[in-house]
Amino acid sequence: MKLAYWMYAGPAHIGTLRVASSFKNVHAIMHAPLGDDYFNVMRSMLERERDFTPVTASVVDRHVLARGSQEKVVDNITRKDSEDNPDLIILTPTCTSSILQEDLQNFVDRAQMDSKGDVMLADVNHYRVNELQAADRTLQQVVQYYTEKARKKGDLPQGKTEKPSVNIIGISTLGFHNQHDCTELKKLMGDLGIEVNVVIPDGASVHELKNLSRAWFNLVPYRELGMMAVEYLAKEFEMPYVDITPMGVVETARCIRKIQQVINQQGADVNYEAFIEDQTLHVSQAAWFSRSIDCQNLTGKKAVVFGDNTHAAAMTKILAREMGIHVVWAGTYCKYDADWFREQVSEYCDEVLITDDHGEIGDAIARVEPSAIFGTQMERHVGKRLNIPCGVIAAPIHIQNFPIGYKPFMGYEGTNQVADLVYNSFTLGMEDHLLEIFGGHDTKEVITKGISADSDLNWTKDGLAELNKIPGFVRGKVKRNTEKFARDRGIKNIDVEVLYAAKESVGA
Amino acid sequence: MTVAQSQSSNPESLNFECETGNYHTFCPISCVAWLYQKIEDSFFLVIGTKTCGYFLQNAMGVMIFAEPRYAMAELEEGDISAKLNDYEELKRLCLQIKRDRNPSVIVWIGTCTTEIIKMDLEGLAPNLEEEIGIPIVVARANGLDYAFTQGEDTVLAAMAARCPKEAPVAQSDKDERSGIKKLLNFGKKKEEIAQEESEYVDHPPLVLFGSLPDPVVTQLSLELKKQGIKVSGWLPAKRFTELPVIEEGYYVSGINPFLSRTATTLMRRRKCKLIGAPFPIGPDGSRAWIEKICSVFGITPKGLDEREAQIWENLEDYVKLIRGKSVFFMGDNLLEISLARFLIRCGMTVPEIGIPYMDKRYQAAELAFLEKTCKDMGVPLPTIVEKPDNYNQLQRIKEIKPDLVITGMAHANPLEARGINTKWSVEFTFAQIHGFTNARDILELVTRPLRRNNSLKDLGWDKLVKEEAQV
Numbered sequence: 001m002k003l004a005y006w007m008y009a010g011p012a013h014i015g016t017l018r019v020a021s022s023f024k025n026v027h028a029i030m031h032a033p034l035g036d037d038y039f040n041v042m043r044s045m046l047e048r049e050r051d052f053t054p055v056t057a058s059v060v061d062r063h064v065l066a067r068g069s070q071e072k073v074v075d076n077i078t079r080k081d082s083e084d085n086p087d088l089i090i091l092t093p094t095c096t097s098s099i100l101q102e103d104l105q106n107f108v109d110r111a112q113m114d115s116k117g118d119v120m121l122a123d124v125n126h127y128r129v130n131e132l133q134a135a136d137r138t139l140q141q142v143v144q145y146y147t148e149k150a151r152k153k154g155d156l157p158q159g160k161t162e163k164p165s166v167n168i169i170g171i172s173t174l175g176f177h178n179q180h181d182c183t184e185l186k187k188l189m190g191d192l193g194i195e196v197n198v199v200i201p202d203g204a205s206v207h208e209l210k211n212l213s214r215a216w217f218n219l220v221p222y223r224e225l226g227m228m229a230v231e232y233l234a235k236e237f238e239m240p241y242v243d244i245t246p247m248g249v250v251e252t253a254r255c256i257r258k259i260q261q262v263i264n265q266q267g268a269d270v271n272y273e274a275f276i277e278d279q280t281l282h283v284s285q286a287a288w289f290s291r292s293i294d295c296q297n298l299t300g301k302k303a304v305v306f307g308d309n310t311h312a313a314a315m316t317k318i319l320a321r322e323m324g325i326h327v328v329w330a331g332t333y334c335k336y337d338a339d340w341f342r343e344q345v346s347e348y349c350d351e352v353l354i355t356d357d358h359g360e361i362g363d364a365i366a367r368v369e370p371s372a373i374f375g376t377q378m379e380r381h382v383g384k385r386l387n388i389p390c391g392v393i394a395a396p397i398h399i400q401n402f403p404i405g406y407k408p409f410m411g412y413e414g415t416n417q418v419a420d421l422v423y424n425s426f427t428l429g430m431e432d433h434l435l436e437i438f439g440g441h442d443t444k445e446v447i448t449k450g451i452s453a454d455s456d457l458n459w460t461k462d463g464l465a466e467l468n469k470i471p472g473f474v475r476g477k478v479k480r481n482t483e484k485f486a487r488d489r490g491i492k493n494i495d496v497e498v499l500y501a502a503k504e505s506v507g508a
Numbered sequence: 509m510t511v512a513q514s515q516s517s518n519p520e521s522l523n524f525e526c527e528t529g530n531y532h533t534f535c536p537i538s539c540v541a542w543l544y545q546k547i548e549d550s551f552f553l554v555i556g557t558k559t560c561g562y563f564l565q566n567a568m569g570v571m572i573f574a575e576p577r578y579a580m581a582e583l584e585e586g587d588i589s590a591k592l593n594d595y596e597e598l599k600r601l602c603l604q605i606k607r608d609r610n611p612s613v614i615v616w617i618g619t620c621t622t623e624i625i626k627m628d629l630e631g632l633a634p635n636l637e638e639e640i641g642i643p644i645v646v647a648r649a650n651g652l653d654y655a656f657t658q659g660e661d662t663v664l665a666a667m668a669a670r671c672p673k674e675a676p677v678a679q680s681d682k683d684e685r686s687g688i689k690k691l692l693n694f695g696k697k698k699e700e701i702a703q704e705e706s707e708y709v710d711h712p713p714l715v716l717f718g719s720l721p722d723p724v725v726t727q728l729s730l731e732l733k734k735q736g737i738k739v740s741g742w743l744p745a746k747r748f749t750e751l752p753v754i755e756e757g758y759y760v761s762g763i764n765p766f767l768s769r770t771a772t773t774l775m776r777r778r779k780c781k782l783i784g785a786p787f788p789i790g791p792d793g794s795r796a797w798i799e800k801i802c803s804v805f806g807i808t809p810k811g812l813d814e815r816e817a818q819i820w821e822n823l824e825d826y827v828k829l830i831r832g833k834s835v836f837f838m839g840d841n842l843l844e845i846s847l848a849r850f851l852i853r854c855g856m857t858v859p860e861i862g863i864p865y866m867d868k869r870y871q872a873a874e875l876a877f878l879e880k881t882c883k884d885m886g887v888p889l890p891t892i893v894e895k896p897d898n899y900n901q902l903q904r905i906k907e908i909k910p911d912l913v914i915t916g917m918a919h920a921n922p923l924e925a926r927g928i929n930t931k932w933s934v935e936f937t938f939a940q941i942h943g944f945t946n947a948r949d950i951l952e953l954v955t956r957p958l959r960r961n962n963s964l965k966d967l968g969w970d971k972l973v974k975e976e977a978q979v
Contacts, residue, residue, distance in 0.1 A: 001597040002582040011558040033620045033651030035535030038563045040918035050925035050973050095557040096620050127585045500945050
């Protein structure tokens with residue numbers, strides 16, 4: 001048992017659901033008790049999704065506990081199959097079904113006989129893997145399933161596309177700025193003269209999966225999601241992949257050079273050096289930003305970085321290599337992939353921190369007192385408590401991290417966005433500090449304005465006590481309304497009853 | 509039989525249906541969110557998995573960052589396979605909580621996992637309580653058995669067993685017990701307190717149950733005081749150490765519709781008499797609630813006519829917006845019957861009331877009041893759908909096209925995108941909705957989507973999905 005208040009990566013089924021609901025016309029059925037369909041709320045709220053999230057629960061209740069699911073799961077699958085005609089239904093185990101140890105594969109096999117669509121059991125163990133690992137595994141599983149299916153039917157397309165082409169693998173729902181990154185990556189591929197063959201899982205149909213092998217190579221922008229799928233494709237079709245995250249000016253260039261090498265090996269004859277130079281010097285503002293006076297002021301400032309592998313590693317390199325900022329420590333909560341992270345960042349920071357205990361991270365922040373933090377929402381709150389500004393760079397995230405404006409972190413526009421994020425975090429911190437030195441904009445005590453400033457009214461103790469229970473930001477308004485109410489009626493003593501009578505009369 | 513058919517077959521009384529139970533609601537462990545704030549000296553330990561933790565973390569949003577007095581005891585593979593000793597593990601965590609927070613009570617929330625692996629929390633608690641010297645209350649608020657607000661019911665039912673059995677007799681004891689009360693009296697003289705007592709009619713002790721924000725507790729207590737009724741205590745009180753005395757023969761009354769286990773416990777275990785009344789939600793409900801309590805104590809209520817009329821008058825601007833409109837409750841928090849009854853009194857029609865669980869005995873007075881309200885207002889009786897099926901409900905919503913759907917967040921945005929007004933149901937559990945004073949707050953919530961969409965109505969932006977996607 002572990003005492004825990006907060007977790008960075010969610011439970012395994014969340015990863016499976018993220019992949020399932022990213023695909024078009026794929027439905028997930030969770031084998032779970034009532035209330036475990038909270039994923040639907042998150043997707044509907046955070047992504048502001050217009051469509052119903054294609055996830056339902058086959059509810060595990062007391063009866064299931066006593067007698068087993070029996071026909072229930074099979075019925076729910078076939079029912080969903082006839083209601084929505086999905087291409088694929090993924091039966092998703094949860095922590096509850098992990099310990100019930102029902103033979104879910106058997107349910108899947110039986111349901112498959114009566115379903116028009118395909119039915120599959122997500123192969124994830126709740127107690128062994130987290131959200132990210134489960135998502136990675138589920139994506140690979142779906143890719144493998146449809147590759148094998150096409151091969152069996154003999155309609156696996158042969159050969160490559162005529163022009164160089166790419167699959168972008170790992171864009172998913174509830175991923176940090178995934179939609180914007182995807183747009184930016186497609187634009188980048190367009191600029192490089194590379195066709196986008198298939199993007200998975202987001203917005204893809206499972207029918208497209210058999211075409212994956214037609215691309216010249218795969219691009220995996222995120223370390224956490226897609227690696228298993230591209231490794232599978234590499235094994236099956238000898239497809240090369242590029243797993244350099246194009247985040248930051250230097251890494252974007254490195255990613256493009258790698259792409260150049262990969263496609264030239266297959267007979268293309270491209271040279272992207274001029275493109276890289278043009279983008280770096282003239283299109284992206286980030287390179288110029290790092291030369292400008294503003295950025296000079298950031299030299300040697302202390303920062304700490306924490307997040308998932310992809311974003312924390314890329315951010316650390318940007319801060320240290322491109323902006324001259326001193327990264328005291330960089331950390332990740334992807335403990336299962338810690339070696340990769342260490343290898344990526346160790347030359348760019350003093351210390352590497354691998355943990356998923358937010359308390360430890362909070363202490364590490366307090367210890368080094370950085371000028372800015374780049375982390376998740378949790379670090380943002382630590383920053384608030386310690387009065388240190390924080391730029392959010394990775395999940396877990398809140399609704400404000402799903403902006404509707406265009407905010408990629410990848411590609412050349414991404415470099416601009418990251419530069420803004422970094423700059424704004426630091427200046428705000430500086431401003432705050434200067435304000436403190438010079439005594440602030442204004443005094444903290446706001447002079448009471450309006451009619452109650454010079455009150456002829458008497459608040460009784462119980463009235464005052466009740467008034468103080470009202471949240472600060474409306475208290476002034478309630479006080480004024482109540483006093484007006486009392487004055488209008490010639491009431492001299494305001495007690496708790498007058499307070500509520502006033503509330504009823506003005507309806508505020 | 510479809511819901512529509514059954515409704516036409518018997519228009520004279522309420523129709524009760526039961527569907528598949530495939531619906532969206534919050535897990536009952538969410539009750540820790542409001543209970544830890546209500547009971548200030550408590551600590552809630554949810555014994556479950558990452559799934560439970562993830563739900564709490566996301567459902568409670570910013571509250572999580574405020575050093576909450578709750579935590580997960582996250583079960584690991586060793587706990588599931590019984591490689592680790594439950595008692596020793598819980599002892600280790602509870603000692604850590606005692607050291608860091610020193611609470612007056614630790615509430616263990618049992619979850620689905622503890623049910624399935626049959627962890628004997630009720631058996632472990634008394635021993636551990638003895639060993640560490642802090643009361644441990646066990647509530648099995650899991651998704652196998654309960655929905656959302658029923659979580660509070662399981663906690664309060666467990667708390668009911670901890671209420672002191674008898675009022676201290678000796679004056680010295682009394683002084684000790686009411687030390688805090690004395691402070692609150694600001695050193696008032698004895699005569700003054702005695703005079704305060706005389707404002708009440710002589711009636712047997714009344715204890716109210718249900719967790720409400722403190723301002724609402726004050727409001728409802730004052731409301732009864734106007735009738736000369738004294739509230740001897742609330743379950744729960746602000747602090748665990750202030751749980752009310754409950755003796756055999758006391759009267760109790762529930763203020764929320766989801767407290768049936770607590771009511772049962774108070775009646776059977778504590779030998780209390782339950783005043784079955786409609787719940788004080790809406791001015792009509794508040795009045796009926798007070799009247800019922802008065803009638804049990806043989807008091808003639810005074811001034812309620814004017815009071816109710818006054819409130820309705822103040823609500824008129826909001827009532828105008830919803831009169832003649834229809835509202836569909838998908839059902840997820842058990843407040844549905846009372847809210848529907850109030851909205852029918854406001855002039856709305858209700859084609860369907862979805863509800864997770866319907867206790868016809870505990871809610872009897874509320875159901876009768878609903879029936880009467882429908883007759884008074886001349887509207888058809890709604891169908892009450894227990895354990896609804898969200899998929900079927902969406903088909904019915906598509907067919908009926910109600911003016912407002914009260915639903916969970918999973919369906920709200922998709923419905924809005926299809927031009928259907930929605931109100932997020934969870935807000936009703938967190939807003940202050942009880943008593944005369946807060947009737948306006950209910951309508952503030954109900955009318956918000958209508959007011960918002962009134963101001964947007966000329967833009968032609970109602971339907972924002974391309975093809976009618978499959979519901």
